[in-house]
Amino acid sequence: MIRNIFLIVVFFFGPALVMFMLRNGLILLRLWLAARSRRQQPEIIDVTPVRQTAAPRWFYALAIVLGLIAAAAGFMALQSTATDKRQYIPAHVDAQGELVPGHWQPASE
Template sequence: MIRTLFLTLFFFFGPALLMFMLRNVILLLRIRSLARSQRSQPEVIDITPVDSNPAPRWFYVVAAVLGIASAVAGFIYLQAVDSERRQYVPAHISEQGEIVPGHWQSLPPAQ
């Protein structure tokens, strides 16, 4: 249950974080290209206030839709996967004196 919750949250926030990181990289590249183009121009100090440039609404909508779609897909996949009950058997020495490495062993079906 906890694993499903964590993975669902990961699949929800993961694409949104990637979209915002992509937006920031694009903005940094635009700033860098503007700085390169203005290098050759004379320096003029501009004191006019500049409006902040928030991301457009469609960007937030796309990030939210991708996050929700990924979260739903991950949740559905986790519910559809039939997990086999297994138990870890640690490394030990067999009756013949040989070392048996640790391994996973399937449990019998619960009755």
């Protein structure tokens, strides 16, 4: 149960964190391009106040939708059960002295 909750949280916040990093990367790229263009032009002092804008609402909505999709996919993958029960047989030396590599085989009941 705890594992399911932990993975759902990771799958929900993972895409949001990726989008947050992408947004910050784009902002840093824009700042770098602005600084680069400023170096090529004469400096003009501008005292006009600039309104700070938050990320658009579609960005938040997209982050939440992607997070919900990833969380649902992770939860469904955790809830699916294997159709065939298999047992892992580790590597061993058989009766003839040959090395048999590890392999999966159907479980004997």
